[in-house]
Amino acid sequence: MTIEARDISFHYGDKAVLKEVSFALSSGRFHALLGPNGAGKSTLFGLLTRLLALQQGDVLLGGQSLRKQPAEAMRKIGVVFQQNALDLDLTVRQNLHYHAALHGLSRKEARARGDRELTRFNLLDRADDAVRQLNGGHRRRVEIARALLHQPSLLLLDEPTVGLDVASRRALNEHVRTLCEQDGLTVLWATHLIEEVQEQDKVLILHQGRLLANGTGQVICEEQGAQNLAETFHKLTGAG
């Protein structure tokens, strides 16, 4: 499925925070949306998930317009927000079933898909525990499992490793990469942490609302005459 953002601009009052941002995502690939704090990443995610209304431009998912066919387009998207959005007092399985019901899945389907995801995430034995009993890394996994229940083609993750220790961060990042390889899932992973990005990834660098680079890590390093992604990021944004 092709995913394309066309000419997106957005302002809060008279403050422009996204400026003519256009990009296409490749099916089944891991894309890193890299930008320093305040670059506009969360605003872009807000627009892609319709938390914010598009002011200019459009997003096309498999040819369907987020502006004109929002319900159809949204069914193709799974999202993990920066802030944990699970109910801590419900069990893991109850959280999954509640979300599945919102997407119109039957109880049987919800159970089958939920258990499948939990098995893949090595969490089936925690299914009946309250989320409150899980550590931060496991809570994040449950959120990703939940975001995949309705079988989206595109998974959006907004700084999903915030608050996790280094080992959990790495494990989560690797897990999501596996989803691209095994399921052909297209991923857009927003971060300001260069160590979460690999040179073979597709990389979008956002700075002060503008997309300054868009291509595989190797290609954008060559374009900038830089040795590695950290140097490229620093050259373009002054950050890192």
Ligand SMILES: Nc1ncnc2c1ncn2[C@@H]1O[C@H](COP(=O)(O)OP(=O)(O)OP(=O)(O)O)[C@@H](O)[C@H]1O
């Ligand atoms: N509701 C709002 N009203 C006004 N300005 C806002 C609002 N939300 C964000 N901004 C501003 O818009 C710009 C982009 O913010 P945004 O949160 O999208 O960036 P970000 O790249 O996600 O940063 P972070 O990593 O800190 O979340 C920042 O200058 C921010 O201060």
